[in-house]
Amino acid sequence: MNSYAVFLRGINVGGINIRMADLKEALKARPFSGVKTLLASGNVVLASELPPAKVKAEFEACLREAFGYDAWVVVLEAARVAELVAACPYPADDASTHTYLTLASDPDMLTELYDAGTGLDGAELTRLGPEAMAWLAPAGGTLDSPFSKLSAKPKYKATTTTRNLRTMVKVRDAAAGL
Known part of the structure; x- marks a missing residue:
């Protein structure tokens, strides 16, 4: 049995409201067990025998159908998730900044976003891997x-989502308990 974190894009904003219950x-x-939801922003941890691509397909089908x-x-x-949290070089938050992780299901699209973001004035970005x-x-x-305005463009909607580092820590901790 594999433990997974699933990050939903765009729920409980813009008129798409789904109660976590x-x-x-x-x-x-669906072929999942140990399902736990975290916060109202679409963070789920679960266990499944399926590989990641099949978990994605099942989860998305469930959202469409239900x-x-x-x-x-x-x-x-x-x-x-634990590796990405550990690799993040920025603090969870300090008085002047907040740290975010942008996650992607398509590494090429994340590369495009990263490359476009590195040219922005004042942008501080660190690539953590092919998916983050x-x-x-x-x-x-x-x-x-x-960078937030850039990453919100429609072209990135289907492949990326962003979470605060504090949220990622909560997801890591919840997934460790599966």
């Missing part, structure tokens, strides 16, 4: 930061 209930019919939501998720093995990068945003100004 309803999501957990819908996932019962909620009518054209879903995109990023699936990472729990051990990989870390970046800093000014405290209180995350959504207004040039």
